[in-house]
Amino acid sequence: MKLLQIVPAIHEFPDLAAFDAEFRLTQRDLILTNARYDARYIKPAGLPCPVIFREQFGSSEPNDRMVNAILARKQELHASVPGGIDRIIAIGGGSIMDMAKVLAVAPEGTKDVNDLYPGMAELKRQHELIAVPTTCGTGSEVTNISIVFRSALGTKHGLVGDALYPVHAVLIPQLLETLPYHVFACSAIDALIHAVESYLSPLATPLTDVFGELAMREIVRGFAVVAADRAALPSLYGQFLRAAANAGVAFGNAGCGPVHALSFALGGKYHVPHGESCYQYFMPVLRFYKAAGAADKLARLEALLAETLHAEDGLNALAELLERILPRKPMSAYGAVEADVEAFARSTIDNQQRLLGRACVPVTLDVARGIIADCL
Ligand SMILES: [Fe+2]
Numbered sequence: 001m002k003l004l005q006i007v008p009a010i011h012e013f014p015d016l017a018a019f020d021a022e023f024r025l026t027q028r029d030l031i032l033t034n035a036r037y038d039a040r041y042i043k044p045a046g047l048p049c050p051v052i053f054r055e056q057f058g059s060s061e062p063n064d065r066m067v068n069a070i071l072a073r074k075q076e077l078h079a080s081v082p083g084g085i086d087r088i089i090a091i092g093g094g095s096i097m098d099m100a101k102v103l104a105v106a107p108e109g110t111k112d113v114n115d116l117y118p119g120m121a122e123l124k125r126q127h128e129l130i131a132v133p134t135t136c137g138t139g140s141e142v143t144n145i146s147i148v149f150r151s152a153l154g155t156k157h158g159l160v161g162d163a164l165y166p167v168h169a170v171l172i173p174q175l176l177e178t179l180p181y182h183v184f185a186c187s188a189i190d191a192l193i194h195a196v197e198s199y200l201s202p203l204a205t206p207l208t209d210v211f212g213e214l215a216m217r218e219i220v221r222g223f224a225v226v227a228a229d230r231a232a233l234p235s236l237y238g239q240f241l242r243a244a245a246n247a248g249v250a251f252g253n254a255g256c257g258p259v260h261a262l263s264f265a266l267g268g269k270y271h272v273p274h275g276e277s278c279y280q281y282f283m284p285v286l287r288f289y290k291a292a293g294a295a296d297k298l299a300r301l302e303a304l305l306a307e308t309l310h311a312e313d314g315l316n317a318l319a320e321l322l323e324r325i326l327p328r329k330p331m332s333a334y335g336a337v338e339a340d341v342e343a344f345a346r347s348t349i350d351n352q353q354r355l356l357g358r359a360c361v362p363v364t365l366d367v368a369r370g371i372i373a374d375c376l
Helices: 016-023 035-045 064-080 094-105 181-200 206-228 230-254 258-270 274-291 296-309 314-325 338-351 365-375
Strands: 009-012 030-033 051-053 088-092 129-133 145-150 155-160 168-171
Touching: 009 230, 016 035, 016 168, 030 035, 030 064, 030 094, 035 051, 035 088, 051 064, 064 094, 064 145, 088 094, 094 129, 094 145, 129 230, 155 258, 155 338, 168 230, 181 206, 181 230, 181 258, 181 274, 181 296, 181 314, 206 230, 206 296, 206 314, 258 274, 258 338, 258 365, 274 296, 274 314, 274 365, 296 314, 338 365
Parallel strands: 009 168, 030 051, 030 088, 088 129, 129 168
Antiparallel strands: 145 155
């Protein structure tokens, strides 16, 4: 039984210049990022690399049309740069990581990311990928999965395989300093959900639990500080980045579960950001587990939360803390209507069995329907 796999080397630098000093970037290294990171950090650091701005290809979360257009642009650059593109450097949040992973594994000439799904386990690394997160949430810098909305299926789908692992994950607290508070809150809650879902997964091992517990404690402690004094947040960027990477190691091995499974229909239809759509179902799924009599592991989670938050009831204390970090809105606030309950429940059951298989109590169509209806 494999207890744990960590592929990327994990680095931390105070700023982008220090990263460049060690990695010696050249014009053959392609950066995928947002224009605002280029203006604020990349240009001032004098990096010589060609840059693709993801917003030139759309502002939503990744979909196949957007990824295909970026893939075509990368192939143009590959043909025009002397020697061709060598490394792919993703500087951004989860969407940029997801798209950069496709660039790193798509064989030359690939026109449609959908063509990669049938043989995804056999994909080969075409370029070394260096993942530099600018949020403290996805943990994507240490995982081998890319999530893309597939138009023909009408839902997000994971492209998964060893070739998708970044070779280096690079944590740079400086890059979080312009993160809007709302994005910080959503991404850190997403990281917490990664830690919790992987902890409760049937694939969890004693070693994934080490990373999951560490991430949970660091995020919950950090949230308690931020809830009391938001001005303290900048001093915690390094802590949240490391926690998100630790949670990524945990879920990269043990998987996420029904919270993520349920989130995709809401996120896909109403374009609710990933962390926010997961947050929608996080506490309802934990309360479902408790009501359904999930035993040992949930009890350990509750004890960890109670101890960390100095509270009697760990789940209630967590729910109260999260409300102070980011008040949760009903699904209707995003535009969801009664008819979405059935459609979302069926979409979850039909399309997300891989994630539902990591639930610690089975999530049936009835259960999914009940959770979604309560959130409306
Ligand atoms: Fe997530």
